[in-house]
Amino acid sequence: GAVVSQHPSWVICKSGTSVKIECRSLDFQATTMFWYRQFPKQSLMLMATSNEGSKATYEQGVEKDKFLINHASLTLSTLTVTSAHPEDSSFYICSATEALHGELFFGEGSRLTVL
Amino acid sequence: GENVEQHPSTLSVQEGDSAVIKCTYSDSASNYFPWYKQELGKGPQLIIDIRSNVGEKKDQRIAVTLNKTAKHFSLHITETQPEDSAVYFCAARTSGAGSYQLTFGKGTKLSVIP
Numbered sequence: 001g002a003v004v005s006q007h008p009s010w011v012i013c014k015s016g017t018s019v020k021i022e023c024r025s026l027d028f029q030a031t032t033m034f035w036y037r038q039f040p041k042q043s044l045m046l047m048a049t050s051n052e053g054s055k056a057t058y059e060q061g062v063e064k065d066k067f068l069i070n071h072a073s074l075t076l077s078t079l080t081v082t083s084a085h086p087e088d089s090s091f092y093i094c095s096a097t098e099a100l101h102g103e104l105f106f107g108e109g110s111r112l113t114v115l
Numbered sequence: 116g117e118n119v120e121q122h123p124s125t126l127s128v129q130e131g132d133s134a135v136i137k138c139t140y141s142d143s144a145s146n147y148f149p150w151y152k153q154e155l156g157k158g159p160q161l162i163i164d165i166r167s168n169v170g171e172k173k174d175q176r177i178a179v180t181l182n183k184t185a186k187h188f189s190l191h192i193t194e195t196q197p198e199d200s201a202v203y204f205c206a207a208r209t210s211g212a213g214s215y216q217l218t219f220g221k222g223t224k225l226s227v228i229p
Contacts, residue, residue, distance in 0.1 A: 004158075006158065032215050034215075034216070041224075042221070042222075043204060043219050043220065043221045043222050044159070044204070044219050046216070049216060091156075093158050093159070095158075097215040102147060102208075102215060103149070103161060103164065104149065104161070104215065104217055105161060106151070106158035106159045106160070106161075107158050108157055108158045109156070109157060109158040111156070
């Protein structure tokens with residue numbers, strides 16, 4: 001299947017700093033990418049939908065100034081957690097839709113720990 | 116909007132036995148139903164999917180069935196192996212107007228006992 005690469009796979013940062021997570025579709029162009037947050041033993045919680053060349057659409061309750069999303073090209077979307085706090089510690093996962101068949105592929109996830 | 120219910124939340128089977136996970140959806144317009152396998156600490160991996168114009172699809176030990184009338188679909192794993200142990204998520208999507216957003220079930224933790 002198609003490959004979605006997510007980087008970094010894990011990151012530890014101090015409270016108050018910002019962290020950027022990258023999501024790349026390696027062998028297909030993705031006009032739409034999604035960002036999820038997953039708490040332990042829970043399902044995926046959609047945070048936002050990222051469309052290439054336009055502003056991201058955030059789900060209710062997700063702070064757009066806290067979680068900055070940029071989708072500058074057809075193969076790259078980034079999520080920046082600004083002024084991170086311990087409660088932002090979580091597993092963040094991106095996904096990208098392969099436009100031809102509509103299949104959705106996930107990245108490997110990024111484990112964020114804020115001290 | 117779409118609502119997806121998934122059962123059971125946990126499932127333990129003996130190696131070699133079959134495992135069945137069931138999902139129901141609410142939006143009759145949904146037409147794409149993928150299944151994902153998520154191992155600990157990793158992102159979900161697409162293992163099989165089915166579209167509304169098909170009633171059943173099989174890929175080696177994995178099969179998915181769809182009943183559009185009853186609005187439910189199921190994942191069947193035969194001859195289970197320890198490496199099948201993971202969390203499985205079903206999802207549903209209503210395609211249209213460029214929308215690719217999936218609605219996920221809450222997941223089933225499958226444990227295959229050697």
